[in-house]
Amino acid sequence: MISALFLISQKGEVVLNRFYRDDVSRRAADNFRLQVIAAKETGTLPPVKVIDGCSFLYTRHENLYLVAVSRANINAALVFQFLYQLNIIFKEYFGKKYNEDTIRDNFTLVYELLDETMDHGYPQNCSSDVLKLFINLGSSLATPENPGGAPPSQLTSQITGAIDWRREGIRYKRNEVYLDVFESVNLLMSSTGTVLRNEVAGQVVMKTLLTGMPECKLGLNDKLTMQKGDGPAAKVAGQKRGSREVEIDDCTFHRCVRLGKFDADRTITFIPPDGEFELMKYRVTENINLPFKIMPAYQEQGTTRLSVTLKLASLFSPRLFATNVVIKIPTPPNTARAKINVPIGRAKHEPENHAIVWRIRKFQGKLERMLDAEVEMMKGTKEKLWSRPPLQIEFQVPMFTSSGLHVRFLKVFEKSSYPTTKWVRYVTRAGQYQLRI
Structure with a gap:
């Protein structure tokens, strides 16, 4: 299975590594830096790269690459599942925005986690609930003398039991x-x-x-x-x-x-x-059940003017409200200005997005509203055909499901x-x- 794990910075520096087999050396990290990190600056690469007979499978979090290396014909889906789960474990221990400095400051704890989650290259215990029983930020493996850890009997039943995702002895005043x-x-x-x-x-x-x-x-x-x-x-x-x-x-x-x-x-x-x-x-x-129906209409008036109308209709119950509604209405790249009229919310032309953006904080169900806009365009010497990108809408409707599931x-x-x-x-x-x- 996995021969080595590397945590590599975006500059290609090895922040931390753990070798599980002797068929891969530290040189593998240099190959990853030269052929993956450097190449990513100029384009995109697949998440699996084979270099000198070694398979590199990697994911990225913030400024860190989590890299698994193997010379065997491994199950890629299993390795990626392990890397994603390892990322979740790190988030639960160090916060959702852990980075290179966090790993360096807690390298002892990270080594403990790597040793517990993998044995000789095979994923073992990837349950954060179990790991937290005997690995935490202030202590290592629990012992009877360590009151901060869980009793050994609880650890054994938790690790080897059929329900390893929930520990025993949990109590709440209010359930x-x-x-x-x-x-x-x-x-x-x-x-x-x-x-x-x-x-x-x-x-x-x-x-x-x-x-x-x-x-x-x-x-x-x-x-x-x-x-x-x-x-x-x-x-x-x-x-x-x-x-x-x-x-x-x-x-x-x-x-x-x-x-x-x-x-x-x-x-x-x-x-x-x-x-x-x-x-x-x-x-x-x-x-x-679609939450909204949108009916746009574009009418060209010569080469320098464009008339845009858009009808927005909500199809859900009038007892409900959509929030943070944003409609992006495309305009030609050579748009100079736009005169916009809306009965609700705010709308303005955003040149950087080549669109009229209509923002509505709250929109009631079974309601119709209309946008009218007169767009003026600059006449250039070299006119390019407008690609007409699609109109987009963003929204959130509480207490409503489009599938009807309840x-x-x-x-x-x-x-x-x-x-x-x-x-x-x-x-x-x-x-x-x-x-x-």
């Missing part, structure tokens, strides 16, 4: 669960109004502050759940006749989810990690039967929401 459903809407529409691409990329993020080892059950209104003829999920679905069924194209779960249980009755059953984690990712491509139930079971406060939030954002003009 709470926060569940967020985030969706990004991607749309590409032609100038004639034909939808060329339309999908929703969603994620379910949870933050659990729960005592003990609770079991959670989550039910969604996905199509397979609602059409199931037996089991507890079907009983709940039957109580909500008329609920819209959402057909999820594909989804991935956190490793805490019991996939066998999900296959049996379509309920998401799991013992959650402590704190915040991503429970689920999903994608929907059918029956998408949480039907969220239950928490624990042997002490303590009360739990649950919070559910929905947020839909613009991904690549574009309209060709």
